[in-house]
Structures are given as structure tokens and as C-alpha cells.
Amino acid sequence: FNNEPYFVILGTASQKPCKRRSTSSIYINVPGGYTRDYGSDILHPKIDLARSFGILLDCGEGTLGQIVDHFYNPEDYANMLENLRVIFITHIHGDHSFGLIPLLKECDNAIANKYKAKWDNKKVASELPLFVVIPPAMEKRIAENTAINSIVFPERIVVCTTNSLNPELSLHYSQTLGKGSPQVTTTDFGTAKLIDMLNSKPDPVLQRLWTYLRKDMNITRFHSFETDHCRDSFGVVIQSPDWK
Numbered sequence: 001f002n003n004e005p006y007f008v009i010l011g012t013a014s015q016k017p018c019k020r021r022s023t024s025s026i027y028i029n030v031p032g033g034y035t036r037d038y039g040s041d042i043l044h045p046k047i048d049l050a051r052s053f054g055i056l057l058d059c060g061e062g063t064l065g066q067i068v069d070h071f072y073n074p075e076d077y078a079n080m081l082e083n084l085r086v087i088f089i090t091h092i093h094g095d096h097s098f099g100l101i102p103l104l105k106e107c108d109n110a111i112a113n114k115y116k117a118k119w120d121n122k123k124v125a126s127e128l129p130l131f132v133v134i135p136p137a138m139e140k141r142i143a144e145n146t147a148i149n150s151i152v153f154p155e156r157i158v159v160c161t162t163n164s165l166n167p168e169l170s171l172h173y174s175q176t177l178g179k180g181s182p183q184v185t186t187t188d189f190g191t192a193k194l195i196d197m198l199n200s201k202p203d204p205v206l207q208r209l210w211t212y213l214r215k216d217m218n219i220t221r222f223h224s225f226e227t228d229h230c231r232d233s234f235g236v237v238i239q240s241p242d243w244k
Helices: 063-070 074-082 100-115 121-127 136-148 191-200 204-217
Strands: 006-011 025-030 053-057 084-088 130-134 157-161 173-176 182-184 221-226 234-239
Touching (some): 025 063, 063 100, 100 121, 100 136, 130 204
Parallel strands (some): 084 130, 130 157
Antiparallel strands (some): 006 025, 221 234
8 A cells, every 4th residue: 555546535426515425526645655554444544644645636515524524533634634735626617616715725724723833935835835726717716715715825826727737739639529628539648748848838837736746746647638528627647656
């Protein structure tokens, strides 16, 4: 378990949370690592949340409650919020995105409780960034709610759009399906291609995201591909040499 990610399915339902299924959200814990004392439950090792990073795929309404239920130990809960590094929202529908603002506020509270007296905004942004990858239509919503909710450390929230992580947007779409998204003909491109794109058209936000992923999380592939669901609907490919 030491070198492989750990997946927590926080929700798989749609439209609204219900008693047995919450709305869409998947938490990925990226090593390192896990404690070696698995006890009798080898299939559910205890995650060392203080020494690992988190990626959240989608954040429907009720996701924060699911996180509280799963990481019920106060120390684990605080470590999970502090070390969450990437949130990827696949599309704008509420059952995939309405939980984002409450989660951002709770992450900020966790950071403020621990570091407000020690670090300034610049230090927190450098050491504890949170990359929020969202559909373009959500950018204004995030900016407005960050101001309204009095985020203590706004500079640590680094926003980029899902379509910006597709390095060959104009080359891999062959036709438009009605009013929906263009059809993807191939997504077989890797890190080198994306790095070439970034070097040819420097984007400081993408440069920062990719530098952090490679250096601190050893993630060598993190790019989006458009899906046939709604406008600006994207999936994500994540790869690391550490994972089997």
C-alpha cells in the first residue's frame, strides 16, 4: 500500500444527497503514505494524512458532510483539509459542483486555525497551495464567493480552467454532436506534449500547477479530455510512476 493511491468514494448519486448515497465526489489520497500497522483489516489501511496529498474529483452538495463522516477523527479531518492540493470539477451541474464553496471555506478555516499566527498570506500560498480546476463558467462564481465568505488566505486558491489542461484542443475534435460537446477522436498525448505547449505559450497558473504536481506529488500526467455530456464537460487523466 505504501506507494499506491487510496480512493474514497464520497458520493455517486445525482441531483441531491440522500440517506444512502451522496452526490458525486471521489477523494484520492496520494502517498506518502500509509501506516504499516494494518491490524486485521488489510483492505482498509489507516492513511497517514499528515504525510500525503489529496485530490478531489467533483464536489457535489453534501460532499463536506461525507468528508466529516469519513475522516471523523478531528486530527485526520484537519490534516485532510490542509493537505488537499487539487480539486477538479468535471462540469458545472450542481450535483458535481455545489459543494465546492463550503469546502473551500472549511479548508481555509483549517489553515487559518493552524497557521494564521505563524505565516502570512504569501507563505501559505507558497507552501500550501490549493489548485481548483473548474469549467470556465464557474470562474466568476468562485471569485465572488471567495470575497463574500471572507477567505483568510485567498492567495492559496489557484484557479485554472478544465479546458486549459487539454493541450491539443483544436487537433483532436472531428465533429460536433448536435448542440453538445465536440467528439474526441484521440487523447493519446502525454507530459512532453503538454510541457511543449506550456513553453510555447507560457501560462503562469498552468506552469505553477504542473511544477507542483511533478515536484511535490510526482504526478507526471494530469490533463483533461472533453466528454459528451454538456458544454465544457471534461474528464481527467492522472498518472504517476509511483503507481502500479
